[in-house]
Amino acid sequence: MSESSEIEDIFQSGNCKTYLLERSLVENKVGGSNGFRWMGADAYLFDIDGTLMRSKDRVHFNALNHAMLEAYGIETTIAGVAYHGKTDPGILRAALERAGLGKETIDGKLSEALRVVRREVEQRAAELTPAVCNGIPVVLSKLKDAQKLIGVASGNLESIGWRKIQAAGLREFFTFGTFADEHELREQVFQAIDFILRRQFIRQGDAGTIDPASLGVKRA
Secondary structure, eight states: OOHHHHHHHHHHSSSOOOOEEEEEEEEOOOOOSSBOOTHHHHHHHOOTTTTTTOSSSOOHHHHHHHHHHHHHHOOOOOSSSSTTBBOHHHHHHHHHHTOOOOOOHHHHHHHHHHHHHHHHHHHHHGOOOEEEEEEHHHHHHHHHTTTEEEEESSSSSSSHHHHHHHHTTTTGGGEEEEOOOOOOOHHHHHHHHHHHHHHHHHHHGGGGGGOGGOOOOOOO
């Protein structure tokens, strides 16, 4: 597969979904098979699992399971939970609800459970063995060379997300991220983007180029 084909697959296929935050919703068309101007955005947001990488280990999986046992005293599993579109807190809630726990009980110990998840992954960080998705190093290198803002928008807890990225050898490319520590719903993760981008552009002396009314998330 050619380099251009790998890049197109990243932005257009369902295998590795990538999020771009564009300066405006105005459509820019350039020449090419599909007319998508993938270098035309100001800031790029990548999900972690299934986008940047795929996990070959069970470190995160086991940490979530152990958290339910330690915090709630329930020996159950997140296996069978529909992970897509859910954050770490959301995955725990779904598994605990399936086990028969009510909202009040879940809410009462959720912070403790998340603390356990962070601790377990940190203790076993050396066992993380992610497989980087095809084409990702090429895309990230091109975006970095073009001085684009590159960030992460993930349902992982922050410490876990960065640990995975570091284990994949991709940490050098990312300057910011939004995570699920304070956002149980995935849409809440994205609601934090505007503030973070404003801060990043201010640091680069380019705050005036961002019009918050015209910012839009484009999912390829």
